[in-house]
Amino acid sequence: MCTFFGGDAAHPLGLAIAMATQRRRNGKGIGKGIGKANPAEDEAVYQAILHALLEGKLKAGVKLAEPPLADIFGVSRERIRKVLHRLGAERRLEMIPNRGARVPRPTLDDVRSVYEAHRVLEAGVLTQLVRLVDEALIEKLTAHLAEERAAATRGDRAASVRLSGAFHVHLVEALGNAELTRFLADLLSRSSVMVSVYEPATDSICAVDEHGAIVEALRARDVARAIAVSREHFLHVESRLHLDDDPAPASEDLTSVFGAMKPKRRKR
Amino acid sequence: MCTFFGGDAAHPLGLAIAMATQRRRNGKGIGKGIGKANPAEDEAVYQAILHALLEGKLKAGVKLAEPPLADIFGVSRERIRKVLHRLGAERRLEMIPNRGARVPRPTLDDVRSVYEAHRVLEAGVLTQLVRLVDEALIEKLTAHLAEERAAATRGDRAASVRLSGAFHVHLVEALGNAELTRFLADLLSRSSVMVSVYEPATDSICAVDEHGAIVEALRARDVARAIAVSREHFLHVESRLHLDDDPAPASEDLTSVFGAMKPKRRKR
DNA sequence: TGATTTAAAAATGTGCACATTTGGCATGGC
DNA sequence: GCCATGCCAAATGTGCACATTTTTAAATCA
Numbered sequence: 001m002c003t004f005f006g007g008d009a010a011h012p013l014g015l016a017i018a019m020a021t022q023r024r025r026n027g028k029g030i031g032k033g034i035g036k037a038n039p040a041e042d043e044a045v046y047q048a049i050l051h052a053l054l055e056g057k058l059k060a061g062v063k064l065a066e067p068p069l070a071d072i073f074g075v076s077r078e079r080i081r082k083v084l085h086r087l088g089a090e091r092r093l094e095m096i097p098n099r100g101a102r103v104p105r106p107t108l109d110d111v112r113s114v115y116e117a118h119r120v121l122e123a124g125v126l127t128q129l130v131r132l133v134d135e136a137l138i139e140k141l142t143a144h145l146a147e148e149r150a151a152a153t154r155g156d157r158a159a160s161v162r163l164s165g166a167f168h169v170h171l172v173e174a175l176g177n178a179e180l181t182r183f184l185a186d187l188l189s190r191s192s193v194m195v196s197v198y199e200p201a202t203d204s205i206c207a208v209d210e211h212g213a214i215v216e217a218l219r220a221r222d223v224a225r226a227i228a229v230s231r232e233h234f235l236h237v238e239s240r241l242h243l244d245d246d247p248a249p250a251s252e253d254l255t256s257v258f259g260a261m262k263p264k265r266r267k268r
Numbered sequence: 269m270c271t272f273f274g275g276d277a278a279h280p281l282g283l284a285i286a287m288a289t290q291r292r293r294n295g296k297g298i299g300k301g302i303g304k305a306n307p308a309e310d311e312a313v314y315q316a317i318l319h320a321l322l323e324g325k326l327k328a329g330v331k332l333a334e335p336p337l338a339d340i341f342g343v344s345r346e347r348i349r350k351v352l353h354r355l356g357a358e359r360r361l362e363m364i365p366n367r368g369a370r371v372p373r374p375t376l377d378d379v380r381s382v383y384e385a386h387r388v389l390e391a392g393v394l395t396q397l398v399r400l401v402d403e404a405l406i407e408k409l410t411a412h413l414a415e416e417r418a419a420a421t422r423g424d425r426a427a428s429v430r431l432s433g434a435f436h437v438h439l440v441e442a443l444g445n446a447e448l449t450r451f452l453a454d455l456l457s458r459s460s461v462m463v464s465v466y467e468p469a470t471d472s473i474c475a476v477d478e479h480g481a482i483v484e485a486l487r488a489r490d491v492a493r494a495i496a497v498s499r500e501h502f503l504h505v506e507s508r509l510h511l512d513d514d515p516a517p518a519s520e521d522l523t524s525v526f527g528a529m530k531p532k533r534r535k536r
Numbered sequence: 537t538g539a540t541t542t543a544a545a546a547a548t549g550t551g552c553a554c555a556t557t558t559g560g561c562a563t564g565g566c
Numbered sequence: 567g568c569c570a571t572g573c574c575a576a577a578t579g580t581g582c583a584c585a586t587t588t589t590t591a592a593a594t595c596a
Contacts, residue, residue: 065547076581081548085350089357098548098587117447124392127495179385183451227395333577344551349578366557366578 045073046083048258053092053103054192057257060105064093064254072258092189104193111194111241118168118187119234125172125180126218126226133218137174141215144170148208164207171214207233313341314351316526321360321371322460325525328373332361332522340526360457372461379462379509386436386455387502393440393448394486394494401486405442409483412438416476432475439482475501 049069052058064084070077088095094104144167151159165188172184210233217226317337320326332352338345356363362372412435419427433456440452478501485494 067547077548078580078582082353085354086357089354099589100548113445113447116443116445117451120392120396120443120445120448121389122392123395124388124390127391127395128388175384175388177381177385177388179381179455180388183385187447335577345578346550346552367559368578 041075042079042083045075045079046086049083049087052257054189058103060103062103064101068254072255106194112238114187114191115234115238119231121184122168122230123227125175126230127223128175129171129218130221130223130226133221138219141170145208145212145215148211152208167211309343310347310351313343313347314354317351317355320525322457326371328371330371332369336522340523374462380506382455382459383502383506387499389452390436390498391495393443394498395491396443397439398486398489398491398494401489406487409438413476413480413483416479420476435479
């Protein structure tokens, strides 16, 4: 059932390969010449790893060593190092001193914690939203519901998952508060990593009706009902969480994960 | 009125100076000798700068250049650099490419956004809390109220400010959700920086009664009332926000801010 | 054979030497 | 007198050469 996934738009992978190819080859000989200023390069590597993480291509527990990544992306090791530490600061990677970076292996409690946080947050959001709700918002949400339903009947599971998460994003964004929006995005990105372990997205769509009930309560400006429905919705999702029995050895081969990008040179 | 300030306990400044003094002096001559592994050193510098930020010693807009900081703390520039970038990733410092780090200068809207986020979050927290509230929690909160009142009558403004923030921390912590607790801590730390610009803490205590009303509503398990009171409380605070007319040139002298710590050697 | 020790290889962490960029200041032109 | 331009000092960014630590493998011993 509904695994919430943040709605990222552009896929900067193409950008990554473009920048990787255009790297200069400097004679490594005597020439001490160095400092190259390319801020886009950092960003491209960052986005590539982040996307691999969000798309679940990087399985939980996988080690992200610096040398192979530097080789794959065709950049210096410190470049990789900086990105890895940044992802660690954002709590998207687990950094252990002297032992490198790993994709976090969340416990079941961690997952529950994230879902509960989302549930509590949305209760607050709805409380505030009933004060601001207008026809335009209702229409927007209704249109979104139609999209969800369409994807569901069409059997497009990927779209269903995406739209299901987007619904909740629409709710917070309606408040127009950057802090709250960021917080939700944080929760969603974290939950997306968990999918690979506790895949709650086994059976198909079930959320559309519940989402519709929330919109209905909003239209009626019935705070209590909106919160109650939202709560039930989340508890419903949480109850479906289960440990994936077959941990799936998790392909340790980073090259296959980032294989799409063409580095200066591969392994040799 | 009540400026919320996260309840930090230990003051790792002593630690910082201790580590600064015990730094080795290596002959800077030919000896290429290098790599020293001291994880506590990073942490000490990080905590020192963070605390200066949270305590408002670093005024908004101040430039945090690497060389002087490296000199003050007696560590290498890259050490400082790493810490600065980390603080930037946490959005506590404003990082501009090729132009270094500055203490952020939040707009009035930024401040309002933070307070609004706290307000919305607390609405959600209270919604969940009325389901879990028990005698133990009520007693704990009541005891806290007594502390607040004591500090107020005693005229201890610093304690009042600290306890006022701690009250809201107690509320989220009661849920036992790490994500939510972290989010609140984030909001509080951000608002503390804003105090230096829009000091909302001009007049003394006013929150104790409002805090008491929240506890009262919790005891009665009256969600609507709890949220309403909380909301009023926050709006009350927000309404007192005002732009500080006299921006106070902001002592650009970093040495005076971090003067407490004894480096290997000062300016010379 | 299995567990322990030891040595080699790989990976992480850090200071340093640069290159690049920015900011300030003086000089010169209008 | 004021703005534009060029130059110089300072600050930021980055690759590299190490040291340190961890991990892997081999070798030794019980």
